[in-house]
Amino acid sequence: MNNSSTKIYRKLDLSRLPKHLAIIMDGNGRWATKRGLPRNMGHKAGCENIKRITQNIYDLGIEMVTFFAFSTENWKRPKDEIDGIFNLIRDYMNEYKDEYLEKDVKVMFFGELKDLPQDLTKAMEDIMEKTKNCKKMTVNFAVNYGGRSEILRAVNKAIKGRKELDFNGFEELLYTRNLPDPDFVIRTSGEMRISNFMLYQMAYSELYFTKTYWPSFNNKDLQHALINFQKRKRRFGNIK
Ligand code: IPE
Ligand code: IPE
Ligand code: MG
Numbered sequence: 001m002n003n004s005s006t007k008i009y010r011k012l013d014l015s016r017l018p019k020h021l022a023i024i025m026d027g028n029g030r031w032a033t034k035r036g037l038p039r040n041m042g043h044k045a046g047c048e049n050i051k052r053i054t055q056n057i058y059d060l061g062i063e064m065v066t067f068f069a070f071s072t073e074n075w076k077r078p079k080d081e082i083d084g085i086f087n088l089i090r091d092y093m094n095e096y097k098d099e100y101l102e103k104d105v106k107v108m109f110f111g112e113l114k115d116l117p118q119d120l121t122k123a124m125e126d127i128m129e130k131t132k133n134c135k136k137m138t139v140n141f142a143v144n145y146g147g148r149s150e151i152l153r154a155v156n157k158a159i160k161g162r163k164e165l166d167f168n169g170f171e172e173l174l175y176t177r178n179l180p181d182p183d184f185v186i187r188t189s190g191e192m193r194i195s196n197f198m199l200y201q202m203a204y205s206e207l208y209f210t211k212t213y214w215p216s217f218n219n220k221d222l223q224h225a226l227i228n229f230q231k232r233k234r235r236f237g238n239i240k
Contacts, residue, residue, distance in 0.1 A: 105138070
């Protein structure tokens, strides 16, 4: 991330940004197919877009972003596509770890990480360790993540603990312990579903869907979404 010049649009109020933005990055495959390219080229373009959008988010001053990168259901895909995605994530982390550290950005992963290939978990551990004390911003990646598995895993842990839990106690057992709930969730590609993403944490998130495929989603689209977020009235069950 360079000291780049993310253009800031006039209508965006920088004092009212979401504290935690989450993005369901969908449409890589269709982006590629539309251009006559193999699906993995869509994942490559999508990966490059993570870099650009992270820079934009950083420049805006949003404290935390979570990218949904691979779901527990994505194992249903052909092996070469899955391997391609894992290689891209591994190379991305190895390439940018120093830059994240320089920019004081903490990188975190959550999901069933132990079931991922070793070279990938190694790259994840490296960057998490390197950036663990960074303070300016946190970037999370949900990898081999499923909301239902997360809840089931927490329930099983709770049973082993043999003690009734309150919300705080239960939340401690989720992958996202210590993370605030996402205020705003963007899904690209036109699908209007959450596909097993942060089921517990999204109880009161504001949702935003755009038809744009993830590799084409740019700074302008991001700010358009954020302006939309700023028009929302979050009531949390109250009347005002
Ligand atoms: C999102 O793009 C990336 C992952 C789920 C890993 P897709 O690969 O789902 O792209 P589409 O939805 O098939 O276009
Ligand atoms: C959601 O996209 C998962 C990620 C973005 C990682 P999918 O492409 O897997 O979702 P579905 O299958 O269309 O619901
Ligand atoms: Mg998809």
